[in-house]
Amino acid sequence: MIRAEKLTFDYEKLDETGQAVSMKRAVDGVDLEVRSGEFVAILGHNGSGKSTLAKHINAILLPTEGTLWVDGMDTKDENRLWDIRQDAGMVFQNPDNQIIGTVVEEDVGFGPENLGVPTDEIWRRVEESLQAVGMLKYRKHSPNRLSGGQKQRVAIAGVMAMHPRCIVLDEPTAMLDPHGRRSVIRTVQKLNKEEQITVILITHYMEEVIEADRVFVMDDGKVVMQGTPKEIFSQVDRLKELRLDVPQATLVAYELQKRGFPLPDGILSNEELVEELCRLKSKM
Amino acid sequence: MSIKVKNVNYTYSEGTAYEIHALKDVNLEILDGQFVGLIGHTGSGKSTLIQHLNGLIRATEGKIYFNGRDIYGEKYPLKELRSKVGLVFQYPEYQLFETDVLKDVCFGPKNLGYSQEEAEKKAKEALRMVGMGEEYDQSSPFELSGGQKRRVAIAGVLAMEPEVLILDEPTAGLDPRGRDEILDQISYLKRERGITVILVSHSMEDVARYVDRLIVMNQGQVRFDGTPREVFRHYQELREIGLDAPQVTYLMKSLKEKGAHVDVDATTVEEAADAIAAWLKERE
Amino acid sequence: MIRDITLGQYYPAKSILHELDPRVKLAATMIFVISLFVARSPVGYGLATIFLVLVIRMSKVPFRFMTKGLKSIIMLLMITVAFNLFLVDGNTLWRLGFLRITDKGVQTAVMVGIRLIYLILGSSVMTLTTTPNDLTDGLEKAMEPLKKFYIPLGPLKKFRIPVHDMAMIMSIALRFIPILLEETDKIMKAQMARGADFESGNLIQKAKAMVPLLAPLFLSAFRRAMDLALAMEARCYRGGEGRTKMKPLKYESRDRTAYGVILGYFLIVTAIERGVQIYGWIVALPGRWMAVYQWILSFL
Structure with a gap:
């Protein structure tokens, strides 16, 4: 579905006359493959290059070096630009700055309008997408009166209405409260499972990646860890070094391991930990 | 020396279609030197409440006393109140406007009538307090990282030498590293200056480690008020109003349900690990 | 206010x-x-x-x-x-x-x-x-005849009246007015918390007092504009040509x-x-x- 090979991107810093004065390598030789239908999370700090990487998938940025293919289309191929953007939809961080319509349903219709979809079909798609994100009853509302989480779900519906095969979400929850955060993640998970949409979720919240199929951890423009959530979170020391969050259940297990209790690696949830602890206790 | 909130009610846009009863009969007393966490999700009234404390919003009904004086009394110096009760808004980096960091932090003290020299002295002191070294004094605030901008903005309020410092979601939008750094800095500040700090947040997990008192708001009312341990005992009610106690609280509770003999009051990972270790070592 | x-x-x-x-x-x-x-x-x-x-x-x-x-x-x-x-x-x-x-x-x-x-x-x-969208739709439709007129700028260049673009600009402006007003309110309060005074003083003092309000406001407006442009491009917006309407006027x-x-x-x-x-x-x-x-x- 998506494949990157030695993807590198440099930001140029320009002075007042437009001359490049310095370069900053934001993405540094990233190889990555995402299969169709997968839920992939990219975890990393601000400035780790994860958002820059995300913008390549939608061909908003083009690689300085290396290549990125979306569904076999090279993002550098200008003739396929709109196909790529339709195929790989993008949801951004700030909910206010990506809603164009003044009524929810009009905003969801914006993408299909741009694609030249016939009017009847637009209405069908708008209804479907709003239904899929659970916002149908707000279709006549003004976006300004919605909560942050609701706005993000409208933005997701706006992308869904373009019938993409893949959605890239660039820190969609960074500006939301826990409640909104959960509703957005749940929506994305549902789309992944029920509509088989490939999801690439960029985030710095670890609790959002626990249910992903695979996790990539980025630091300083490079992919420094990759694997299943279990594999990633069993390396508590490495994560602490990167100063990323670890689930509290994992941390408690880690603390107990340090005190000599034989607990397995990669415990992610309370349920698992409780089970392991009871087993351990019965053996003692 | 305290802030006393008595029977405060506040209604937004009274008499229009958008009327909201944001605060309902709020009563609180915040004593000198306390470190308070004010928790609630978006729309719970917490942001409205703190804007009352420094007189930016006037209560529709009720009284507020600062150091024993009614702030709605005639000739009460509201401008002075705003310097005594320093309020740092959410996303404070968006308020920076001066050409360099030092000038921006001077804005507050200069508004209070201090001379350039005194203002600079206070500004420098405040900047060091938030961990911004001298090397940044002359840099443009717009070239700093997200976390640094936020420190500068906090210094901007701190430079007025407030007795009470209120921070509205100081960690919003920051990554885990930035969040930990800011919270550590605030807690250091609290110790060094001995001022009263009110930390507004929607994340229990973040603030529980730092504060000695938690106030939980829901739908414009104070729901719980006490030490973190006391408040987290109501983990079920907390979940009902869409707020979660720290994950370990639920862990300890599940263990207890399975018949484990553990202290359910643990609120941090270390406490939980201690409690579980003690239980595991226990001889039947 | x-x-x-x-x-x-x-x-x-x-x-x-x-x-x-x-x-x-x-x-x-x-x-x-x-x-x-x-x-x-x-x-x-x-x-x-x-x-x-x-x-x-x-x-x-x-x-x-x-x-x-x-x-x-x-x-x-x-x-x-x-x-x-x-x-x-x-x-x-x-x-x-x-x-x-x-x-x-x-x-x-x-x-x-x-x-x-x-x-x-x-x-x-x-x-x-x-709704602002309906309004601009109405304006766009009403101005449609204007699309046929153009000013020739040399042999290959023609200046057509950008009816669609104008309508789009207006509709976006209208959508962002309430957001920017709210933001103005927020910045104003934040600067007041730092002792800023927007009310007293003579005209020059008042004008000067606006800088701490206007500078962050403009910056934010630019940031929003950039974000929005990106979001529109990501949703395949490329001008009025080939666009269909969700709500055609009838x-x-x-x-x-x-x-x-x-x-x-x-x-x-x-x-x-x-x-x-x-x-x-x-x-x-x-x-x-x-x-x-x-x-x-x-x-x-």
Whole structure:
């Protein structure tokens, strides 16, 4: 579905006359493959290059070096630009700055309008997408009166209405409260499972990646860890070094391991930990 | 020396279609030197409440006393109140406007009538307090990282030498590293200056480690008020109003349900690990 | 204070006015505005008042919402009224030094005041009952004939009037007005928390005090604009060409009725104002017919 090979991107810093004065390598030789239908999370700090990487998938940025293919289309191929953007939809961080319509349903219709979809079909798609994100009853509302989480779900519906095969979400929850955060993640998970949409979720919240199929951890423009959530979170020391969050259940297990209790690696949830602890206790 | 909130009610846009009863009969007393966490999700009234404390919003009904004086009394110096009760808004980096960091932090003290020299002295002191070294004094605030901008903005309020410092979601939008750094800095500040700090947040997990008192708001009312341990005992009610106690609280509770003999009051990972270790070592 | 500007603030409600085609509302607003200038007599103004009140009632928007729009023009209103009050010649009613008020002055001042207030109220009805998108759709459609015209700029370049782009710009501006107003409010409060004072002082001090407000506001507006441009591109926006419409404009029977009503109103106002002339013309008719008759007769 998506494949990157030695993807590198440099930001140029320009002075007042437009001359490049310095370069900053934001993405540094990233190889990555995402299969169709997968839920992939990219975890990393601000400035780790994860958002820059995300913008390549939608061909908003083009690689300085290396290549990125979306569904076999090279993002550098200008003739396929709109196909790529339709195929790989993008949801951004700030909910206010990506809603164009003044009524929810009009905003969801914006993408299909741009694609030249016939009017009847637009209405069908708008209804479907709003239904899929659970916002149908707000279709006549003004976006300004919605909560942050609701706005993000409208933005997701706006992308869904373009019938993409893949959605890239660039820190969609960074500006939301826990409640909104959960509703957005749940929506994305549902789309992944029920509509088989490939999801690439960029985030710095670890609790959002626990249910992903695979996790990539980025630091300083490079992919420094990759694997299943279990594999990633069993390396508590490495994560602490990167100063990323670890689930509290994992941390408690880690603390107990340090005190000599034989607990397995990669415990992610309370349920698992409780089970392991009871087993351990019965053996003692 | 305290802030006393008595029977405060506040209604937004009274008499229009958008009327909201944001605060309902709020009563609180915040004593000198306390470190308070004010928790609630978006729309719970917490942001409205703190804007009352420094007189930016006037209560529709009720009284507020600062150091024993009614702030709605005639000739009460509201401008002075705003310097005594320093309020740092959410996303404070968006308020920076001066050409360099030092000038921006001077804005507050200069508004209070201090001379350039005194203002600079206070500004420098405040900047060091938030961990911004001298090397940044002359840099443009717009070239700093997200976390640094936020420190500068906090210094901007701190430079007025407030007795009470209120921070509205100081960690919003920051990554885990930035969040930990800011919270550590605030807690250091609290110790060094001995001022009263009110930390507004929607994340229990973040603030529980730092504060000695938690106030939980829901739908414009104070729901719980006490030490973190006391408040987290109501983990079920907390979940009902869409707020979660720290994950370990639920862990300890599940263990207890399975018949484990553990202290359910643990609120941090270390406490939980201690409690579980003690239980595991226990001889039947 | 700042939130009180109503212009561009859609008020959701279910009314006939909300459902009308935006082109009808645009045309009706224009006709209403013209009628305000046609009306000169108390009867004419009375009629305009009745029409306005009926329309406001029909819109189901609380009246308080409408008058909020007036607050923003109160200065302009007072200056205009004062100018007319003091500067129009006529029979002096009252005099103080070089200031004098004449009967004609009072008359024009009242007339101009009412005109201005009705103008704002009338256009508020339109903006309150029409979503900005509908409004720009209406404008775009109404301006469509303009698309055919172009200014040749050399042999290969033509400047066409960018009707679609203009409409898009307007609709986005309207969507972001409330957001930016709220932001202004936030920044203002944040700077007040740092001791800023936006109210006292003379004009220069006040202007200076605006810098801490305007600098962050502009920066934020630019940031939003960049974000929005990215988001639009990501959703395949590439100008008006090849675009379909989710809500293509189509006249319904209620729109035709509305056209009828507004035209009827306009004719009545015009008729009343021109009443005397028309009356005179009708009275003169038999004489004219006589002349024509005689003229025809002269050929026979």
